[in-house]
Amino acid sequence: MTDSERRQLLHDLLQKQENGGLKPRDRYEIPPQDMPEQDPVVRAGNVNEVATGYTETHARIEALRCLGCKNAPCVNGCPVRIRIRDFVVEIAEGRYEQALSIIKENSLLPAVCGRVCPQENQCQLTCTVGKRFKDPTRAVSIGRLERFVADRDGRSESVPAVAAETGKKVAIVGSGPGGIVAAADTRRAGHEVTLFEAFHKPGGVMVYGIPEFRLPKAIVQNEIDTLAKMGVKIVCNFIVGKTRTVQQLLEEDGFDAAYIGVGAGLPNFMGIEGESLVGVYSANEYLTRANLMKAYGYGSCADTPIARSKAVAVVGGGNVAMDAARTALRLGAEKVYLVYRRTEKEMPARIEEVHHAKQEGIEFHILQSPKRILGDQNSQVTGVECLKYELGEPDDSGRRRPVAIEGSEFTIDLDTVIIAIGNKPNPLISQTMPELEITKWGTIVVNEETMATSVPGVFAGGDIVSGAATVILAMGQGRIAAAGINEYLAKKDK
Amino acid sequence: MSHRIVSKKQLSEDVFTAKVEAPLVAQARRPGQFVIISLNNEYAERIPLTIAGVDLREGTISLIWQRVGKTTAELSDLQPGDEIANVAGPLGNPTELEKFGTVVCVGGGIGLAPLLPIAEALKAIGNRIISIIGARNKELLILEEEFARTSDELIITTDDGSEPLAELCQAEPKPDKVFAIGPAIMMKFCCDVTRQFDVPTEVSLNTIMIDGTGMCGGCRIEFDGKAKFVCVDGPEFDGHKVNFDLMMKRLSAYKSAEQKEHERYKDHRCKVSEIKEKE
Numbered sequence: 001m002t003d004s005e006r007r008q009l010l011h012d013l014l015q016k017q018e019n020g021g022l023k024p025r026d027r028y029e030i031p032p033q034d035m036p037e038q039d040p041v042v043r044a045g046n047v048n049e050v051a052t053g054y055t056e057t058h059a060r061i062e063a064l065r066c067l068g069c070k071n072a073p074c075v076n077g078c079p080v081r082i083r084i085r086d087f088v089v090e091i092a093e094g095r096y097e098q099a100l101s102i103i104k105e106n107s108l109l110p111a112v113c114g115r116v117c118p119q120e121n122q123c124q125l126t127c128t129v130g131k132r133f134k135d136p137t138r139a140v141s142i143g144r145l146e147r148f149v150a151d152r153d154g155r156s157e158s159v160p161a162v163a164a165e166t167g168k169k170v171a172i173v174g175s176g177p178g179g180i181v182a183a184a185d186t187r188r189a190g191h192e193v194t195l196f197e198a199f200h201k202p203g204g205v206m207v208y209g210i211p212e213f214r215l216p217k218a219i220v221q222n223e224i225d226t227l228a229k230m231g232v233k234i235v236c237n238f239i240v241g242k243t244r245t246v247q248q249l250l251e252e253d254g255f256d257a258a259y260i261g262v263g264a265g266l267p268n269f270m271g272i273e274g275e276s277l278v279g280v281y282s283a284n285e286y287l288t289r290a291n292l293m294k295a296y297g298y299g300s301c302a303d304t305p306i307a308r309s310k311a312v313a314v315v316g317g318g319n320v321a322m323d324a325a326r327t328a329l330r331l332g333a334e335k336v337y338l339v340y341r342r343t344e345k346e347m348p349a350r351i352e353e354v355h356h357a358k359q360e361g362i363e364f365h366i367l368q369s370p371k372r373i374l375g376d377q378n379s380q381v382t383g384v385e386c387l388k389y390e391l392g393e394p395d396d397s398g399r400r401r402p403v404a405i406e407g408s409e410f411t412i413d414l415d416t417v418i419i420a421i422g423n424k425p426n427p428l429i430s431q432t433m434p435e436l437e438i439t440k441w442g443t444i445v446v447n448e449e450t451m452a453t454s455v456p457g458v459f460a461g462g463d464i465v466s467g468a469a470t471v472i473l474a475m476g477q478g479r480i481a482a483a484g485i486n487e488y489l490a491k492k493d494k
Numbered sequence: 495m496s497h498r499i500v501s502k503k504q505l506s507e508d509v510f511t512a513k514v515e516a517p518l519v520a521q522a523r524r525p526g527q528f529v530i531i532s533l534n535n536e537y538a539e540r541i542p543l544t545i546a547g548v549d550l551r552e553g554t555i556s557l558i559w560q561r562v563g564k565t566t567a568e569l570s571d572l573q574p575g576d577e578i579a580n581v582a583g584p585l586g587n588p589t590e591l592e593k594f595g596t597v598v599c600v601g602g603g604i605g606l607a608p609l610l611p612i613a614e615a616l617k618a619i620g621n622r623i624i625s626i627i628g629a630r631n632k633e634l635l636i637l638e639e640e641f642a643r644t645s646d647e648l649i650i651t652t653d654d655g656s657e658p659l660a661e662l663c664q665a666e667p668k669p670d671k672v673f674a675i676g677p678a679i680m681m682k683f684c685c686d687v688t689r690q691f692d693v694p695t696e697v698s699l700n701t702i703m704i705d706g707t708g709m710c711g712g713c714r715i716e717f718d719g720k721a722k723f724v725c726v727d728g729p730e731f732d733g734h735k736v737n738f739d740l741m742m743k744r745l746s747a748y749k750s751a752e753q754k755e756h757e758r759y760k761d762h763r764c765k766v767s768e769i770k771e772k773e
C-alpha cells in the first residue's frame with residue numbers, strides 16, 4: 001500500500017464510521033498495518049533501530065481494527081492490566097494524549113514495552129480479532145500502537161509530581177525496569193530515594209543486553225533523566241553486597257526500606273568440552289561488549305575489543321539468542337547460525353525477532369545441539385560438533401522434550417560460539433544476607449501481594465524473584481513493591 | 495561520586511602508583527580484593543586493578559599498575575587532581591589469612607603489587623615470610639624496600655623465581671604454604687615446582703574481565719576440569735588445579751588488536767604533546 005492509498009483508506013474508514021459506523025465485519029476487513037522498517041540488507045550493516053514506527057495514518061487505521069469488545073479480553077492478557085481497549089479507541093479517535101495517559105496509569109515505560117513486550121503471548125493472544133484469524137500476529141497490533149503514542153510524546157519534559165517530603169529513605173538496588181518503576185513510585189510518595197547500580201551506567205538489561213537496533217538507548221536514558229529530575233539520587237559503580245551490604249544500608253546509612261531488583265545476571269554454560277576456548281562467549285559477555293561497551297566502535301572510538309568473526313553459531317532460541325545473532329551479523333560476520341534443540345514453535349523469542357532474524361539472513365539450525373566445541377593448537381575455536389534431535393514426550397514445562405539421535409554427529413566450521421541458554425540469579429546479595437529466604441534456584445522468596453521478603457523492610461522484584469522473565473513483569477513487580485514499601489513506611493511512622 | 499587522584503608516583507619505567515579517593519571502597523576492602531575502573535562513561539574499557547593498600551583517614555585506595563596497553567597508558571598520563579570516572583569495588587574474595595607457619599611469597603613484575611598486602615597481612619598474624627621477588631631486570635623491580643621490611647628472608651631474582659623456590663622446597667622443613675602472583679607463565683612454573691613437593695600453592699589470577707560481578711563469564715578459567723569465574727570465585731585459587739595453558743591463550747585473545755590500539759594511543763599522545771610544545 002502506498003502512502004496516499006493508506007491516507008485514502010483512513011479517510012474512507014472515518015467517513016464510513018461517521019455515516020452509521022463500522023460493523024465488526026468491516027473492521028475484520030481492514031488490512032493489519034505492518035510497521036515500516038529499515039531494509040534487511042541495509043540494517044544488517046548498521047546499529048540503528050530496525051522498525052521505524054507507525055505514522056499517524058498507520059496508527060489510526062490499526063486502531064480502527066479494534067472491535068471495542070465489551071469484556072476487553074486483551075486487558076486480561078496484559079500482566080499490568082493496561083486499559084487497552086480504552087487507549088486503542090482513543091487512538092482511533094486521534095486523541096493521542098488521552099491514550100498515553102490511560103497507558104501511564106498502569107505502565108511507566110510505554111516506549112520500552114511497546115517495543116519489547118512479547119505481545120503475541122499476552123494481550124494479542126487474547127484479542128478477539130486475533131482469535132478470529134486464529135493468529136495472534138493478526139490481532140490488533142497493540143504493542144505498535146503503544147509505541148506510537150509513547151514516541152509521539154517524544155522527550156517529554158513533564159515530570160511526575162512528588163508528594164511532600166516524608167523524611168524517609170528508600171534504597172533501590174539495581175536500575176533495571178523494576179528498579180526504575182520502584183524508584184519513581186516511592187519518590188512520588190515523597191520519600192528520599194537512592195538508586196544504586198553496579199555498572200557505570202543505569203538501565204539494567206535494557207542498556208547492556210537489549211541492542212540499540214531493538215531498543216534505542218536514548219529511550220532508557222530519558223526515563224533515567226526523568227527520575228533524576230524527580231529528585232531520585234542515582235549512584236553508579238555501587239555493588240550492593242560488596243561496596244555496602246543491605247544490612248549496612250539499613251542499619252548504618254539510615255535507609256528505612258530497600259527494594260532488591262538485581263536481575264538474573266549469571267550466564268548458564270552447557271558444561272561441554274571446549275567451552276573455555278578462545279572465541280566462546282556467553283551472550284551476556286558478547287552483548288555487553290557490543291552494547292554497553294560499544295565494541296562495534298573498537299579501533300575508531302571504543303576501547304573494548306570483540307571478536308571480529310567470520311562464522312558464528314549462537315546456541316539458544318530466546319530473545320537473548322536472537323539479539324546475539326543479529327548483533328554478530330552487524331559486527332560483520334558472514335555466516336550466523338542459530339542452533340536450537342527444539343523446533344521454531346517452541347522458541348521463547350518474540351515472533352517479531354524471529355522474523356527479523358530470518359529476514360536478515362540468520363540460518364536456523366533447529367533440532368540440533370552442540371556436543372563439543374573444537375579448537376586448534378592456539379585454543380582458538382574452529383568448529384562445533386552437533387547432534388541432531390527429535391521431539392519426544394512433553395516435559396514439565398509442557399513442551400515436548402528434545403531427544404538426541406544417536407550417531408547423528410556432524411560438524412559446523414566456525415570461529416565463534418555464543419552461548420545463550422539462559423541466566424540465573426546472582427548470589428552476590430543473598431550470600432551476604434543469610435536471613436534472606438531464597439529458593440533452591442537462588443531466586444528471592446516474596447509475599448506476592450507486597451513483594452516483601454523474609455527480611456522486614458526489604459522488598460524485591462523482577463528477574464531476581466521470577467527468574468529470567470520479561471520487562472513488563474519486572475515493572476509490574478516494581479510497582480507492587482513500591483506500594484508495599486509506601487505502606488510499610490506509613491505504618492512504621494506510628 | 496568523584497574519584498580524584500590525590501598523589502601519583504612513577505616506580506619504574508612502566509610502573510606507576512597513585513592514591514585515589516574512594517572512601518566506601520577503602521572502608522569495605524580487605525587484602526586480596528580489587529576494583530574495576532574506567533576512564534570515561536561512553537567508550538572506555540573497564541579494567542581490573544588490585545587494591546594495593548588503603549588510607550582510611552584520607553578515604554583513599556592505592557593502585558599500582560604497569561603500562562601495558564591503551565587504558566593503563568592513559569591512566570599513566572593522568573596527574574594529581576585529575577579524576578578517574580569510574581571506580582567500582584571492592585570485588586573478589588579476600589585472601590584467606592591463616593597462620594600457616596613458614597610462607598613463601600613469590601612475586602613477579604607487577605604481581606608484586608597485589609602480593610605485598612597479602613605478605614603484610616600474613617606477617618601480621620604471625621607467619622614467617624620468605625619472599626622471592628623478581629622482574630625481568632633489576633631496574634624494573636618495584637617495592638623492594640617494602641618487601642625487605644615485611645620479610646624474614648628476601649631473595650631477589652631476575653628469573654621466574656621457580657629455581658630459588660625449588661631450593662626452598664627441597665630444604666627440611668619445607669615451607670607450609672606458597673603464594674605466587676605474577677605473569678601467568680611464572681605462576682605456572684612455580685606450581686609445577688610446588689606440585690612435586692606437595693606444597694599447597696595459592697595463585698592470584700589476572701584474566702580479562704568486564705563487570706567483575708559474575709555476569710559475563712569472560713573471566714572464566716578451567717579449574718579442576720570445571721569452569722570457574724575469577725571475579726567471584728577468585729581471584730585466588732589453588733594453583734595446582736588451574737589450567738594455565740588455556741588461561742594464557744584466553745589472555746591473549748585480543749592481543750594483536752590491542753597492540754594496535756596502544757600504538758595508536760602512543761601516536762596520538764606524541765601528536766598532542768607536539769602541539770602543546772608548539773603552543
Ligand SMILES: Cc1cc2nc3c(=O)[nH]c(=O)nc-3n(C[C@H](O)[C@H](O)[C@H](O)COP(=O)(O)OP(=O)(O)OC[C@H]3O[C@@H](n4cnc5c(N)ncnc54)[C@H](O)[C@@H]3O)c2cc1C
Nearest residue numbers: 116174176178198204205209240263462463469470471474
Ligand atoms: C539480551 C536480552 C534480551 C531481552 N529481550 C527481552 C524482550 O524482548 N522483551 C522482554 O520483555 N524481556 C526481554 N529480556 C528480559 C528482560 O530484559 C528482563 O526480564 C528485565 O530487564 C528484568 O528486569 P529487572 O528489573 O529484574 O532488572 P535487570 O534489567 O535485570 O537489571 C538489574 C540491574 O541490577 C544491577 N545489579 C546487579 N547486581 C547488583 C548489585 N549487587 N548492586 C547494585 N546493582 C546490581 C545490574 O547491573 C542491572 O543493571 C531480555 C533480556 C536479555 C538479557
Ligand SMILES: Cc1cc2nc3c(=O)[nH]c(=O)nc-3n(C[C@H](O)[C@H](O)[C@H](O)COP(=O)(O)OP(=O)(O)OC[C@H]3O[C@@H](n4cnc5c(N)ncnc54)[C@H](O)[C@@H]3O)c2cc1C
Nearest residue numbers: 541542543544558559560562563564565566700701746752
Ligand atoms: C583481579 C585482577 C587484578 C589485577 N591487578 C592489577 C594490578 O594491580 N596492576 C596491574 O598493572 N595490572 C593488574 N591486572 C591486570 C590489568 O587488569 C591489565 O593489565 C589491564 O587490563 C590492561 O589493560 P590495557 O588497556 O592497558 O591493556 P590491553 O590493551 O587491554 O592489553 C595489553 C596487553 O596486555 C595483555 N593483557 C590484557 N589484559 C590483561 C590482564 N588482565 N593481565 C595481564 N595481561 C593482560 C593483553 O594480552 C595485551 O597484549 C589485574 C587483573 C586482574 C584480573
Ligand code: SF4
Nearest residue numbers: 066067069074127128
Ligand atoms: S480484545 Fe482486541 S479487539 Fe477486543 S478490545 Fe481488546 S484490542 Fe480491541
Ligand code: FES
Nearest residue numbers: 706708710711725
Ligand atoms: S568479569 Fe564478568 S563474570 Fe567475571
